[in-house]
Amino acid sequence: MPHLIFSTTPSEPSVSSVSLDPSPLTTPSASNLTKATQLHYEILALYNEYDLAAIDMVDSELEWVK
Numbered sequence: 001m002p003h004l005i006f007s008t009t010p011s012e013p014s015v016s017s018v019s020l021d022p023s024p025l026t027t028p029s030a031s032n033l034t035k036a037t038q039l040h041y042e043i044l045a046l047y048n049e050y051d052l053a054a055i056d057m058v059d060s061e062l063e064w065v066k
Contacts, residue, residue, distance in 0.1 A: 040065060
C-alpha cells in the first residue's frame, strides 16, 4: 500500500506517493548487477595482471570478493 508524503514548501506544495513494498530493495536492478559484475571482473583482472598473490592483505580481501 503506498503512503502519501506531503511537501509544504511555500513555493510549490505537492503530494507524492511512496511505495513501501520491500521487493525493490531486495531485488537488484539490472544496472546494479551489471556494475557489480564489471567491478568484480576489474578487481580480478588487476589481481592477476599485477601478480598480487601472496600479499596477505590482498588475499584476505580477495576472499570476500570471490
